[in-house]
Amino acid sequence: MSDLLERLRGRGWRMTAQRRVVAEVLDGEHVHLTADEVHARAVAKLPEISRATVYNTLGELVTLGEVLEVSTDQRAKRYDPNAHRPHHHLVCAQCGAIRDVHPVGNPLADLPASERFGFTVSEVEVTYRGVCPNCAAA
Amino acid sequence: MSDLLERLRGRGWRMTAQRRVVAEVLDGEHVHLTADEVHARAVAKLPEISRATVYNTLGELVTLGEVLEVSTDQRAKRYDPNAHRPHHHLVCAQCGAIRDVHPVGNPLADLPASERFGFTVSEVEVTYRGVCPNCAAA
DNA sequence: TCCTACAATAGACATTGTCTAAAGCAAGCG
């Protein structure tokens, strides 16, 4: 069984079949699923789960910091279970596939104070775009 | 009259009142408007313009490379008329304000070949997030 | 001026996400 479920239980999360299924889907897949894809996989394990529950549960997982929300295109949010190691994303412009990547250097340091306009800058998100080997072959 | 309109005309863009109005809205504002905001401003100048036309025209401007599509949140695409100087964005996590920024260095170079997974990487998009002076004061 | 191909329009449709009111159920308590 997963660490994720253990952690959630430890935080007093009320465990239900639906929540377990959603957590399992995320824990099992190391790709970045959309809410709808999570729903589809959850339905396969628990046919009566509703869309609203999947959305709710994903939202809670994000709030708890167990899952990251990534929006690399404007179509649908994707959910990244790899919330505990900082990383950035490489997105295929054609099929939308996402890989986690770890660039060298610290992009936060690349923004000089003169370019911060008084903002307190706390985060940086880097999205590389290109074409994946699959799409390039097609 | 704007450079933008001149350039478009020079490229054989068929000029219509609707397209002129959309181009003027983008050219006049140096903030990053959503499609709906562009529509609202366009309607103020040309009441009978339709939503579809605004979407189409924005799409064409993006294709022509005159305007950039930016999605800093997952709610709505925003349109950035400043397409001719590469830049990145600094977003206020509270009010959603966006500033263009110019970090030093080239983040594309920060992604080693071993982290490219066979992708042909052509673009990089950096989004800094923080709190703007206004929101920090409040 | 007239024609024709390209553009605009209204509104239906699609996708993604949110909300609500009612019914269900986990887990603590006796």
Next chain:
DNA sequence: CGCTTGCTTTAGACAATGTCTATTGTAGGA
């Protein structure tokens, strides 16, 4: 072990954003 309570789930309506289609309009060349 079986209540009770309050958190969860559910179905489906609703909302926001974007896309498509068939029809009508029109810019610009002949």
